[in-house]
Amino acid sequence: MKLKTLVLLCAFFLSSCAASYHSINPPTLTYLSNSIDKSLSLDYKFNLLPQKYAKKETKFNVKLIAVKLTNNSGRDLVFGKDIKLTYGNGGEVILMDDQHVYAALRQKNEYYLFYLLLTAATINTTTNGQQTSSIPVGYALGPGLTATNMLIASSANKSFNDELLKYNIIGATIKNGATIYGLVGINSASFEGIKVKVE
DSSP states (O other), rough: HHHHHHHHHHHHHHHHHHHHHHOOGGGGGGEEEEEETTTEEEEEEEOSOHHHHHHHHHHHTEEEEEEEEEESSSSSSEEETTTTEETTTTTOOOOEOHHHHHHHSSSGGGGGGGGGGGGGGEEEEEEEEEEEEEEEEHHHHHHHHHHHHHHHHHHHHHHHHHHHTTTTOOTOEEOTTTTEEEEEEEEOSSSSOOEEOOO
């Protein structure tokens, strides 16, 4: 394999590298969108995920939203039962459970097995048009990139899943006077504004 070809292949594979996951941490966010119904306040924010995960939001029509709910309604309310999310036209927002969100947006570890194709890579040197040596760089490159990317993706996916579980509020009771934070996955092809509705 020529050095130029190897460099191009490496550039292609490296551009497809696994990405780390940075915690969203909903309580620390600045919320710019707001909706109020019957003294229940909803603050929310889209565009939370790093690029590797964000691309899949578009591909699979899944949007992850950070929410802040403050209940001053005078009674305890259950999210998903007494509290609904709607679009501007009144249509109900379809909530997804955290494991369906995770399955749709996680990094697929099996894709990084393609790095093993580099295992056969060699660098050939020539003198006066004659090959003088062949260096089998692929034995380190292929398995090394595969293992590294699979470890990064696995760690990132675990952090992502842990945060989805931690901030899963579907079915959660919000006491009167309390504020809770959560991460909510919805089936949507766009970042359309949402409203809160108390039933």
